[in-house]
Amino acid sequence: MAEGLMNRRKTEKASARATMVDVAKLAGVSQATVSMVLNETGGTRVTETTRKLVREAAEALGYRVWMRAPVGSGGLQAIGFIIDDSTSNPIVNKAIDAARQLAWENEAVLVVLPTANDERLRATALELLFAHRVVGLVFAAFFTREYTLPQKLSAVPVVLINCHIKGDPAPAILPAHAMGAETAVRHLTDAGHRRIAFINGEGWMEASRDRLRGYKRGLKAAGIAFNAKLVRTGNWTLSGGHDCTRDLLALPEPPTAIFCASDEMAIGCYEAIKEAGLTIPGDISVVGFDDHPSARHLWPPLTTILVPHEDMGRRAITHLYAKRDNGDRTGVVTGRLQIDCPLVERASVGPPRVRRDG
Known part of the structure; x- marks a missing residue:
């Protein structure tokens, strides 16, 4: 037959x-x-x-069924988690850990497949998943960007983390970068700062553009004019943060506070400030972004903005089960869902030091 x-x-x-x-x-x-x-x-x-x-x-x-095994059948449930990179930044793994925990609570195994942006590797990884019944697939990106999904996935429940598709045909869960940056600036202006510098990432990246927009919004809300001379591009690295901070401190009128678009750049910022014989926050305040595990161990501990990777991971799994069960629609994500990036207040922000000339 x-x-x-x-x-x-x-x-x-x-x-x-x-x-x-x-x-x-x-x-x-x-x-x-x-x-x-x-x-x-x-x-x-x-x-x-x-x-x-x-x-x-x-x-x-070669037709596959994209549904869970029937209840009581003893069949293994799986959820695919495709990510371009899971090793460069430990923060990304928070989303994986949260997704894995919630999947296991629902008697499913999270199958994590890093693809290193290799299209052939991604295709092979998907074929591996096709051999199993899956609740759905999570596609995650190391940095926020537009993504292109394989056409063959049009029939499988898919949700994206930290990335999105042109036209938004698939639900996407994203950090509210701009809102987080605005929160950081507002925290500094509430402390009395008016001359606030910003060390950003490369301009071609969505996160950089969004965080710059939030920085400008925060200044505007406080009635402070945007000054391009206080903005630097530090390419997300420790050395970039260090070099940009040295440039800012060399200005005729240096800033009283520096907002860094990543905690790694904030670490470099710390080093440059200390090399200049200045103190944090006595002479200059610093705020980071990401809540990297090392942020709390700096001295003084770094005030930063949390990127909610754990929350995004949980929401992705919740969405897949809500779509499968057609039950409580409150867990279903539609379009782009931006998750708040809250302030993590520590000890690196204080009031600006009063300058005494002469």
């Missing part, structure tokens, strides 16, 4: 992706029958002969 189906398949024009309709056509049954067989429903309404015919047709077409 399987050989006959395979021979019939060879005479048909191959499509880009097999559908349930294709399986029904090849097996000579209705689409409803295919659904009952592949989703293991329908009970005795479908004969074993028909079930076998449908399964062989699905196998011949």
Whole structure:
């Protein structure tokens, strides 16, 4: 029987992706029958002969069922977590850990597949997942950016973390970068600072553009004019933060506070301030962004903005189960969902020192 189906398949024009309709056509049954067989429903309404015919047709077409195993069947549930990089920054792993924990609480295994932006590796990783029944897939990016999903995933529940698709055909969970930057500036202006510098990442990155926009909004809210001379590009690195801080301290009128778009740049900022014989926050205040694990261990501990990776990981898994169960719609994400980036207040911010000239 399987050989006959395979021979019939060879005479048909191959499509880009097999559908349930294709399986029904090849097996000579209705689409409803295919659904009952592949989703293991329908009970005795479908004969074993028909079930076998449908399964062989699905196998011949390479059709996969993107649903969980039925409750009580003992089948393994899986959730795919595709990410471009999981080693460069330990903060990203917070999303993975939170997703893994919530998936396991729902009796599913999170399958994490780093792809290093390699398209062939990503395709192979997806084929590995295709061999299992999955609740859905999470696509995550190391830095916020526009993403292109493989067309073959149009039938599987997908949610994105820290990335989005043009036109937003798939739900995306993103950090509210601009709002977080505005919060940082507001914290400094509330402390009395008026001359606030900003060390940003490269301008081509979405996070850089958003955080610059939030910085400007924070200044405007406090009635402070934007001054481009107080903005530097530090490319997210410790050395970049160090060199930019040295430039800012060399200005005829240096800033009283520096907001860094990443904690790594803030560490470099700390070093440059201390090399200049200045103190934090006595002479100059510093705020970072990310809440890197090292931030709390600096001296003084760094005030920073938290990127909510754990929350994003949990919300992604919650979304997939809400979509699958068609129950409580409050967990379903639609369009782009921006998650607040709250202030983590520590000891690196104080009032500006009064200058005494002469």
